[in-house]
Amino acid sequence: MFSYTPPTDFLSGKNILITGASDGIGKQCAKTFAQFGAKLILIGRSQEKLEALFDEIEADHPDTVYLHPMDFITASADDYSELAHSIDTEFSALDGIIHSAGLLGARAPIEHYPNSDWSAVIQTNLTAPFMLTKSLLPALTRATDARLLFLSSSVGREARAYWGAYGVSKYAIEGLMQTLADELENTSSVKVNSLNPGGTRTNMRRDAYPAEDPNSQPHPEELMPVFLYLFSEESKTICKATMNCRDFEPGKYLPPAS
Numbered sequence: 001m002f003s004y005t006p007p008t009d010f011l012s013g014k015n016i017l018i019t020g021a022s023d024g025i026g027k028q029c030a031k032t033f034a035q036f037g038a039k040l041i042l043i044g045r046s047q048e049k050l051e052a053l054f055d056e057i058e059a060d061h062p063d064t065v066y067l068h069p070m071d072f073i074t075a076s077a078d079d080y081s082e083l084a085h086s087i088d089t090e091f092s093a094l095d096g097i098i099h100s101a102g103l104l105g106a107r108a109p110i111e112h113y114p115n116s117d118w119s120a121v122i123q124t125n126l127t128a129p130f131m132l133t134k135s136l137l138p139a140l141t142r143a144t145d146a147r148l149l150f151l152s153s154s155v156g157r158e159a160r161a162y163w164g165a166y167g168v169s170k171y172a173i174e175g176l177m178q179t180l181a182d183e184l185e186n187t188s189s190v191k192v193n194s195l196n197p198g199g200t201r202t203n204m205r206r207d208a209y210p211a212e213d214p215n216s217q218p219h220p221e222e223l224m225p226v227f228l229y230l231f232s233e234e235s236k237t238i239c240k241a242t243m244n245c246r247d248f249e250p251g252k253y254l255p256p257a258s
């Protein structure tokens, strides 16, 4: 695994929004980014889990966390506008988004794939990142060096039978990332990339592979050097990159030195 130890306050003054912050990789990102000085806007579905995380982070880092519970399956356009409005009111700019929220849905052949799972997974894994990014682009553009990170998956890069809407949504998130990165490349300092965490010890992994020994997969904490690096000064020229935590090596994604 990639190793990176930035200065403890390197995210001080940065405002970062994390979706899926109530569990798994998003929750670990919240705890780690708070340790390095970021102010956090945390989105999750379960208010109870978010409040427990709030207490945990605020005990060591007071005035760090702003909670915004939201269910992406039922969220309306007005809900995204209200979030953008409260971010505009509370924060001068938004320095980054980590789109970590994800829903696995059914594992079934397309012929028998449940329609309700299709809608829920596409809403959560694709429509929500689109709506959030679109409504928050003005706040991201006000930052000098904002980062947008879409969490992807190996089934969003090579299709696999029975992964249904989940795999399709991850293919689409790669398309959203590339389209937006291309649009912003010459007009904005916002950097847009996708990152596949790879198998990680979370509830989603347990649901996808119930027979697997959870300890065979890395804990979310082990991925954090990659996430931290992707919000550092050193990575500010990385854009439109399709990356993996497992084989992460900055030289693969940094443009050649001129």
Ligand SMILES: NC(=O)c1ccc[n+]([C@@H]2O[C@H](COP(=O)([O-])OP(=O)(O)OC[C@H]3O[C@@H](n4cnc5c(N)ncnc54)[C@H](OP(=O)(O)O)[C@@H]3O)[C@@H](O)[C@H]2O)c1
Pocket (backbone or CB within 6 Å): 019, 020, 021, 022, 023, 024, 025, 026, 043, 044, 045, 046, 047, 049, 070, 071, 072, 073, 099, 100, 101, 102, 103, 124, 151, 152, 153, 154, 196, 197, 198, 199, 200, 201, 202, 203, 204, 205
């Ligand atoms: N873990 C892996 O092995 C693995 C591998 C490849 C890619 N990924 C990707 O990495 C990301 C994080 O996965 P994870 O393993 O951390 O998943 P996880 O432990 O299952 O956590 C998922 C998070 O998404 C939130 N969420 C789910 N549905 C939502 C909805 N409708 N509205 C709002 N929030 C919702 C959950 O909120 P609540 O807890 O409040 O319900 C939770 O915070 C996902 O995008 C996933 O596709 C994971």
